[in-house]
Amino acid sequence: MRAFFIRQNAWKRNKAVRADGFNTAADKEEKSLAKLELIATATFGLEAVVKREIENLGFKVLKSEDAKITYLGDERAVVKSNLWLRCADRVLIKLGEFNALSFEELFQQAKALPWEEWIPEDGKFNVTGTSVKSKLHSVPDCQAIVKKAIVERLKETYHCEWFKETGPEYTIKLTLLKDRVTITLDTSGAGLHKRGYRIKDVAAPIKETLAAAMVQLSFWKEGRLLLDPFCGSGTIPIEAALIAKNIAPGLNRKFASEQWPAIPAGLWKEERIAAFDAVKNDAETRIIASDIMPSAVKAARENAMEAGVDDCIEFHIRALKDVRLEEDHGIIICNPPYGERIGEKDEIRKIYKDLRRIFESSQTWSLYLITTDKEFETTAIGRPADRRRKLYNGRLEVTYYQYYGTKPPRG
Numbered sequence: 001m002r003a004f005f006i007r008q009n010a011w012k013r014n015k016a017v018r019a020d021g022f023n024t025a026a027d028k029e030e031k032s033l034a035k036l037e038l039i040a041t042a043t044f045g046l047e048a049v050v051k052r053e054i055e056n057l058g059f060k061v062l063k064s065e066d067a068k069i070t071y072l073g074d075e076r077a078v079v080k081s082n083l084w085l086r087c088a089d090r091v092l093i094k095l096g097e098f099n100a101l102s103f104e105e106l107f108q109q110a111k112a113l114p115w116e117e118w119i120p121e122d123g124k125f126n127v128t129g130t131s132v133k134s135k136l137h138s139v140p141d142c143q144a145i146v147k148k149a150i151v152e153r154l155k156e157t158y159h160c161e162w163f164k165e166t167g168p169e170y171t172i173k174l175t176l177l178k179d180r181v182t183i184t185l186d187t188s189g190a191g192l193h194k195r196g197y198r199i200k201d202v203a204a205p206i207k208e209t210l211a212a213a214m215v216q217l218s219f220w221k222e223g224r225l226l227l228d229p230f231c232g233s234g235t236i237p238i239e240a241a242l243i244a245k246n247i248a249p250g251l252n253r254k255f256a257s258e259q260w261p262a263i264p265a266g267l268w269k270e271e272r273i274a275a276f277d278a279v280k281n282d283a284e285t286r287i288i289a290s291d292i293m294p295s296a297v298k299a300a301r302e303n304a305m306e307a308g309v310d311d312c313i314e315f316h317i318r319a320l321k322d323v324r325l326e327e328d329h330g331i332i333i334c335n336p337p338y339g340e341r342i343g344e345k346d347e348i349r350k351i352y353k354d355l356r357r358i359f360e361s362s363q364t365w366s367l368y369l370i371t372t373d374k375e376f377e378t379t380a381i382g383r384p385a386d387r388r389r390k391l392y393n394g395r396l397e398v399t400y401y402q403y404y405g406t407k408p409p410r411g
Contacts, residue, residue, distance in 0.1 A: 038060070038067045038077060038183060040088040042209075045391040045400075048115055049213045050088045056086055071096070078187050079271045082257070083250040086243070087112070087210040089191050092173065092184035093118075095385045100181045101135050103145050110149035110183060116157040118185060118262050122167030125150065129174035136176055146174050146183070168259035187263075189256030196253040197307035200299035202233045206335045210370075212239040212332055213250070214400065217389070218368045223284045224408075225330035229323050229358075231289035234300025234334055241309035244285045248275040285312035292319045320354040327410035328364040335393070338372045348373075352380035359403065367403040372396055 017052075042050040044067055051064045054071050057080055062070045069088075069243060073081065081091045096113045100106040119125055127143040127150075136142050150172070155161060171186040193209040221224050222244045228236045242249060251272065257263050267408050289304075291297050297317050305308035336351055337344065359367050359381065367381075370393060385401040392398065 002322050023172070036073055036075070036077070036279075037094040038071050038073045038081065039092040039094055040071070040081065040085060040087050040094065041090045042067055042069065043207075043392050045389060046087050046209070046213050049216055050085065053085050053087060054081070057081065058305060066186040076267050076271070078257060078263060079267045082188055082192070082255045083248045083271055083275055086239070086249045087100060087209045087216070089193065089209065090186055090188040091192070092186055093186050094182065096181075096183045098181050099179055100176070100177055103136065103141065103269050106136060106181065107141060107145050107149045109181070110146045111153050113153070113183065115150050115153045118260065119150070119154060119170055120167055120261055121158045121160070122164050123170055124165035124167060125170035125172055127172045127174055129176070131176040133178045135179055142174055142176065146172065152164070154229045168261070169256060170260075171256065187255065187257035192250065194253065195249050195307070197238065197303050198233065198235075199306050200233060200302045202293070202296045202299055204338075205233050206370075206393060208235055208239060208249070210391065211235040212243065214370065214393075215240045215243055217400065218331060218333055218402070219366060219404070220331045220333065225286045225288070225327060227288045227290075227323070227325075227330055227332050228334045229318070229320050229332065230334045230336045231291045231300050231315075232296050232335070234303045236335065237287045237289040237300070237313045238304050238307050238309055240287055240333070241285055241304070241312040242307065244280070244287075245283045245309065245312065246278050246280045247308070248278070251275050276291065283312075285309075288316065289313050289321065290316040290318040290340065292317070305411055320351060320358070323354075323358050325362045325365055326376075327360060329405065330362075330364075331366045331368065332359070333368045335370055336394070349379075352376075356381055362405070364408070365404045366405040368400070370398040370400050372398050374399070374402060 040054060041051050045361045047064050047067065047069060051061055054061055059077055062072060078091060078093065081088070085091065097110065098109045100109060116195050127147045129139045129146075130144045131137050131139050131142060151163075154163065155222060173184045173186055175184075194209045195208050197407055198205075198208075220240065226237070226240055231237055258265075258268055276333050289300055291300070294317050301310060301315050304313050336355070337348060349359045359365065373379065376399070381403065384399070386404045387402040389400040390397065391400050
């Protein structure tokens with residue numbers, strides 16, 4: 001029934017291929033893996049979360065700056081990063097970095113990079129770019145020059161004048177910042193927020209990467225009750241369940257670099273098998289997802305089934321005014337309506353009134369939510385948040401407000 005468990009069983013059956021011969025080949029493969037400089041891009045405000053995820057995977061972080069974390073790895077690290085990073089947007093391979101004040105400098109230094117190590121003779125590639133505060137400010141011209149440099153390099157390598165471009169696809173990213181050029185290869189393809197389980201949607205959904213970050217920035221953990229009274233299509237509860245069960249977020253999707261000859265297919269097979277083995281099927285998950293809209297709850301349930309976590313979540317069609325906190329030390333994590341449209345302010349005020357009543361009904365509960373409302377602390381809850389963090393939900397700047405309840409007793 002559930003897609004996740006169907007795929008899991010298929011991979012379990014395929015574990016028979018891991019005979020002694022396969023492991024020997026894998027050992028040889030491991031020794032030949034090259035050290036790479038990788039970049040995980042992230043939404044502004046989530047850099048610290050992504051950095052912690054990278055370190056938990058065992059990789060050395062070189063630097064963390066606005067919207068990207070640079071770290072060391074190899075081809076296996078490319079695979080593991082794509083499978084396991086919950087809050088990053090993409091995983092890039094850094095091919096080169098240099099200064100360029102003229103098109104000729106850009107051409108020659110781009111051509112000097114070892115493109116043949118990554119792009120085969122039949123490879124299909126495109127170049128995207130940005131330029132900020134740089135002398136070379138025409139992005140289309142810069143893209144065309146870098147593509148020409150790559151073509152000239154590959155012509156010399158493969159001794160041909162024309163390329164079929166029928167093979168694997170490559171997206172090359174060109175970034176110019178204050179005349180400093182960075183050239184990377186995008187290993188992810190579709191953004192990492194596209195887990196593959198969102199088969200039903202509702203208006204204004206939260207990105208999966210942001211939902212996962214909200215859960216990881218809270219004090220919620222396995223065994224503790226989590227409530228999302230504005231569940232929408234179920235993203236926050238689903239991401240929480242994936243975290244509790246240790247299900248790799250990229251387990252059931254494909255990535256651009258899976259087709260690249262430079263990254264052995266055996267690495268993908270090994271790491272997917274390892275990820276299936278790491279799933280905690282006996283995890284104690286206590287998650288409640290509710291929404292006033294029946295269509296939203298239906299979408300959330302179907303998405304949870306696709307993700308393989310519908311058995312971990314209770315779904316209810318319920319208005320916020322009917323929510324009751326019937327036990328201690330639970331956590332509310334939610335993305336309430338923002339009231340951005342004309343005429344919605346009155347409805348938002350009603351929501352705030354109900355939310356304040358619910359939160360004040362129990363001093364042991366904690367509340368975590370994002371909103372565009374800069375006056376939420378005074379207009380809704382009536383007191384300052386214990387902690388706040390500026391984040392982005394798509395292009396909307398939001399604040400992540402965190403209110404802590406009393407700590408549960410130890411034991």
